Amino acid sequence: MTEQAIPWSGWRSGEAPSRRPLHLTFQSTGRDPLPNEAALRAALGTSVPSYWIGPSTFELALGHMPALRRDPVHVDPDVVVVRERDEGAVLEFQLRVRPGWLVSAAAMPIVWSLLALDPATPQDVPPVAELAADVKAISGLSDEALAQIFPVTREHFCRWRMGREVAPSEANLRQLVALRQLLRDLRQRVDSPKAWLRAPIENGDGATSPYELLRRARLEDVWHLVEAMPSAVETRYRLDEEGGWTASPSAAVPYDHEPDDSPSIPLDWDDED
Amino acid sequence: MARTGDWFPLGNPYLARSDSPEVRPDRPIAQGDVFVDVPVALYRKYPPSREGQHPTEAKQTTVVLYGHPCTSRAGDALERVQNVAVVGKASRLLGGSRWESPYPGRYRLFPLPALVAGEDHVADLGQLAVTRAEYLEGSRVACLSFEALAAFQGRCVRAVSRVDLSIEENERRCTPLWTELGLWERWKTARGTVQGFHAWLDHSLSSREGTTRRQALMGAPEEVAADLDAELRGEVT
Numbered sequence: 001m002t003e004q005a006i007p008w009s010g011w012r013s014g015e016a017p018s019r020r021p022l023h024l025t026f027q028s029t030g031r032d033p034l035p036n037e038a039a040l041r042a043a044l045g046t047s048v049p050s051y052w053i054g055p056s057t058f059e060l061a062l063g064h065m066p067a068l069r070r071d072p073v074h075v076d077p078d079v080v081v082v083r084e085r086d087e088g089a090v091l092e093f094q095l096r097v098r099p100g101w102l103v104s105a106a107a108m109p110i111v112w113s114l115l116a117l118d119p120a121t122p123q124d125v126p127p128v129a130e131l132a133a134d135v136k137a138i139s140g141l142s143d144e145a146l147a148q149i150f151p152v153t154r155e156h157f158c159r160w161r162m163g164r165e166v167a168p169s170e171a172n173l174r175q176l177v178a179l180r181q182l183l184r185d186l187r188q189r190v191d192s193p194k195a196w197l198r199a200p201i202e203n204g205d206g207a208t209s210p211y212e213l214l215r216r217a218r219l220e221d222v223w224h225l226v227e228a229m230p231s232a233v234e235t236r237y238r239l240d241e242e243g244g245w246t247a248s249p250s251a252a253v254p255y256d257h258e259p260d261d262s263p264s265i266p267l268d269w270d271d272e273d
Numbered sequence: 274m275a276r277t278g279d280w281f282p283l284g285n286p287y288l289a290r291s292d293s294p295e296v297r298p299d300r301p302i303a304q305g306d307v308f309v310d311v312p313v314a315l316y317r318k319y320p321p322s323r324e325g326q327h328p329t330e331a332k333q334t335t336v337v338l339y340g341h342p343c344t345s346r347a348g349d350a351l352e353r354v355q356n357v358a359v360v361g362k363a364s365r366l367l368g369g370s371r372w373e374s375p376y377p378g379r380y381r382l383f384p385l386p387a388l389v390a391g392e393d394h395v396a397d398l399g400q401l402a403v404t405r406a407e408y409l410e411g412s413r414v415a416c417l418s419f420e421a422l423a424a425f426q427g428r429c430v431r432a433v434s435r436v437d438l439s440i441e442e443n444e445r446r447c448t449p450l451w452t453e454l455g456l457w458e459r460w461k462t463a464r465g466t467v468q469g470f471h472a473w474l475d476h477s478l479s480s481r482e483g484t485t486r487r488q489a490l491m492g493a494p495e496e497v498a499a500d501l502d503a504e505l506r507g508e509v510t
Contacts, residue, residue: 171495178492181441206483216484219492220449 129163131176136161138183140194141211149214150175178219182226189229201225280428280440281376281384286421292389294412299461302351303454305425306338307385307396307415308408313357315402335360335414336404337383337396339429342450349467351406359400360385363393380435383428388415398432423447449490456501463505473504 136146147157150172159165160176168176183193190196197211207213213222289296294309310333317328336357338345345352363372363384372395376384381399388394417425427443430436453474460470474487479500481489486497 171493175492178445181445205488214492217478217481217489217493217496218484220490221488223445223491 128160128165128168128173128176131173131180132157132161134180135176135183138180138187138193139197140192141197145211149179151215175219179214182219182223185231186226188231189226280437281374281424282418282420284418284420286386286418286424288416288418290388290415292414294414296413297416297458298411300416300458301342301346301454301461301467302338302406302409302413303416303422303450304338304341304345305417305422306409306413307335307360307388307394308338308357308412309335309389309414310412311336311357311404311408313359313402313404313408315359315400332402335389335394336402337385337425338409339398339401341426348471351409353406355404355406355409357402357404358383358396358398359402360388360394360396363395366395366397380428380431383425385415398429419447419451420444422451445491448494452490452494452497453487456497459501459505473501479503 132146136143139146143157143161144154147154150157152172156165160168186193186196197214198209200208201210201213207216207218207221210222210225213219213225289300312331312333313336314329314331317330337360339356339358345355366382372379372382372384374384376382381397383396383398385394385396423440423443423446426447427438427440430438456474457467457470460473461467474497475485478484478486478489478493478496480496481493484493486500489497
């Protein structure tokens with residue numbers, strides 16, 4: 001399945017949540033609540049429940065819709081794959097996501113109708129190009145070196161980065177997103193990601209550097225190396241709805257003093273059948 | 274304030290579910306799987322033991338497998354003794370109070386919506402028990418979806434440490450395991466046995482020199498899956 005990026009400029013409303021999931025907020029135009037909800041669900045291949053947040057609005061969290069994910073392969077929250085369905089659903093809606101979400105080209109008619117946008121709308125920089133450019137900028141590696149990670153030719157990687165090819169394979173797309181996620185985390189821990197990626201390592205089973213591990217598709221091993229280093233990002237604490245503090249760490253292990261409000265009598269065993 | 278679906282998937286949280294066992298018999302028993310009628314031994318938490326009554330006891334109940342496969346397995350086989358968390362009906366455990374998506378607070382609990390006969394259940398990660406591996410076999414009624422398994426792992430972390438890892442973090446960490454479980458199940462379905470699977474997984478990935486398939490579960494899952502396709506077609510990889 002080919003992929004096509006939805007341009008960031010196409011989003012109707014701009015609030016980008018700091019955390020997942022992707023939220024779609026649909027608003028029906030009449031008094032009847034969402035007459036096309038069933039069609040929409042059929043189109044998206046899901047039976048996810050809706051959450052009414054107003055008399056004519058409901059909210060879906062697409063980030064967890066199983067139908068939007070490939071299974072059982074690597075899943076990255078930046079990638080959503082919508083499968084093609086015969087049914088369409090035309091609803092006015094507001095979309096609140098962050099940049100970089102990708103939808104299959106096959107599903108674009110549905111998406112465009114949902115977005116109420118003209119498919120011919122000029123696109124800004126495609127997210128694939130953003131991804132590749134981010135990867136290059138953060139890593140400091142050459143196109144040639146980055147291409148070997150996927151592996152594709154240098155020219156191929158260049159086409160991604162320059163926006164000349166917006167539909168890499170699904171595997172490469174996921175790998176681009178995963179690599180950017182890794183590099184963003186790495187950036188919080190070292191002054192020079194490029195130097196770190198090229199630095200010698202021990203116990204690499206023949207690999208001489210983190211970059212070499214990436215070239216061998218050993219992303220998990222590189223994550224282990226990255227996580228072994230302290231992060232410059234401070235752990236953020238937030239007051240949650242229960243009045244307690246919750247830590248959102250980037251790397252360091254935090255601790256919060258949130259009391260557990262689970263029921264104190266969790267099990268009535270004698271009555272269990 | 275937590276947003277809807279911030280930690281627990283809004284969609285179907287089950288890869289497979291049935292009111293009676295057994296679901297996905299070829300899939301390896303794994304963390305987050307739910308089993309019914311499992312004999313367990315536990316230190317009774319409630320009701321408090323009465324005078325003369327020993328607080329430890331044996332029960333037969335619904336449980337969720339607690340341990341990560343790295344803990345609960347030795348190669349292909351399950352460890353003889355397994356840690357499980359007790360599961361009960363939400364209507365009883367919560368005393369009529371509503372606990373619905375986005376499931377705020379109650380960090381010791383993990384929701385299992387519509388687990389059996391459409392009835393919501395809850396796993397109590399603070400009520401752990403031990404059981405024998407053979408009691409789990411053939412009694413599985415649910416396997417969690419990828420998103421729910423990642424959420425389960427994150428919930429266990431939060432229950433014991435109060436660390437709230439992001440969904441992205443949980444899912445990234447869960448990815449190699451999830452990929453392995455899928456491949457493992459395919460192997461069992463095709464071959465009728467798990468024998469040889471782990472040796473195959475520890476063999477070199479055909480497309481990447483110097484990397485085993487296991488090492489590429491996160492970095493190149495499609496390439497590992499392609500190797501399995503070739504293996505099951507009888508082609509030398």
